[in-house]
Amino acid sequence: MNRIDSKFSQLKQENKKAIVPYICAGDPNLETTEDIILALAANGADVIEVGVPFSDPMADGPSIQYACKRAIDAGTTLKKIFEMVVRIRKQTDVPLILFSYYNVLFNGGFENNVKKAKEIGIDGMLIVDVPYEEYDEVEPILKANDVHLIRLVAPTTDGERLERILKDAAGFVYCITVKGVTGARAELPADLQERLEKIQNLSKAPIVAGFGISSGDMAKPIAKHSDGVVVGSAFVNRIEKSDTKEEAVSSCLELLEDLKRGVSPA
């Protein structure tokens, strides 16, 4: 069974919500990323999105844009990220999702990269710039290798389109909370909970909400109407502000604890 599926059925049994941190791999270097991922996994992160840096992150706000730049400047490549995943897998069974723009995965052959990813223990891929219209290029390859394609729905996704995307979703569905790019926000749209409830009713797969969530308090109302939350830029910002690897790790753990408090059913 795919680690993502086992994790969500376990969470369901325990009546818990998933906390899914996004970490931009290689920001500021891969050693730091590795330590952060291991620490998050050991302290209760449920699924981790390993962000593959791209030179032109069109769907990302400034936090992740700069993180991508720092990571690329530090020499991060897909190959080196894979090497890091190999090391991580020796120590944890946390489900890992590769979060990437398509060009980096297309480069060197998408199928090669998927096979390699599966081999080293990647459980899912979220490809930001491959929408439903282009799934047929990637989904059969991913399915054949038991790597889940994490489908996205946006605030603009509606009606028949929403149903089509939800229909064959694997792993979980990533619900984008806001019209816009990634980045921590002070507040989320007023109709978000209603919208999440609607999607939850339509979806067989678990739904996880992301974009803009930066604290336990913000995660709390969202967790009520979803199966979990993704938090990206808020982790990235903490890493950026840290002077040392140790500081980055402890700052990320602090945020993780805050999120855990936020989503716990108390």
Place this chain on the structure above:
Amino acid sequence: MKTGYYGIYGGQYVAETLMPAISELTEAYKKYINDEDFIAEYKSLLADYVGRPSSLYYASRLTEHCGGAKIYLKREDLNHTGAHKVNNTIGQCLLAKKMGKKRVIAETGAGMHGVATATAAALFGLKCEVFMGAEDIRRQAPNVDRMKMLGADIVSVTSGSSTLKDAMNEALRNWVTTVEDTFYVIGTVAGPAPYPEMVKEFQSVIGIESKQQLLEKEGCLPDMVIACVGGGSNAMGIFAGFENDADVKLIGVEAEGSGIETGKHAASINGGRVGVLHGNKTYLLQDDDGQIIETHSISAGLDYPGVGPEHSYLNDTKRAEYTCIKDNEAIEAFQILCYKEGIIPALESSHAVAEALKQAPKMGKDKIILVNLSGRGDKDMLSVREYLDSH
């Protein structure tokens, strides 16, 4: 073939948030492009507002200088706003208006597409915001002032190499936030479908007119058609008139900057490989790890690491040939056209002229070369001056 594809190229590689807007655009485009009233309004604006048909000019002194094939210039530089870009922005802004959009955004490199968008936005009473790389704002300053005069807001983009690619990233980020009331006017035959097809359609007037004009003047088709290629909209526009005439050789000219071997260039087809960026699969300049690399060209409008997907297809099927012109060759062609014909061409178009200067002497005097003079060079005084001072 899947919709929006040219062989393996093209597609709709964008974030989900944008996809519903792109589907809405596709529907609207299909509806209006077959709507007689829409086409009549568009054509009447091209005639009375843009000043079409643009003239087809026999460049006799340039021809004499080369001593070979007769060179004709399709004078897109004489259009209102000074380049071919306006053919497309009138079409897209008219469509935006019909779709009930209140605001348009655009990316621009040389500023010609920005000026043309700001112009059309003023004409249709739409709010306009133009994204432009900081480096391009510097080197194409006259166009920045023009856009401001026309009421557009300019957003200076400082990420990456601060040029066209980065402006497009920022425009896409803005669009994702404002998608419900905003129409994104893409300036070239790239981006997610239906943009490549739509921009080609609006630019095809160049090829259709040239063909008819040449038949009137010479009674025959050209032997060769030459156009510069950044994203490739002026090239696709003029090629459109001749794509089914197998005997007409089509040449797209890429910007070779300082030379492909130096790595400082913008020749995506000649120096790149297939990848996915800005909504489409096409030839891209990228490193071994799939990161897009910074480009270089003296011409801001060609300074882009990708190319329209149909050009990639025409290259692979060998229907068109893609050559390269270096910065120094473009400057030389720029000067020759100034001195011999009294025409100051845009640096983009100078690449096409430079290719004609290479081809014409190799061809007989009974042969005809048609060059798309896609824009005028008033905007380029600073770039040319800086180049000449430093070389």
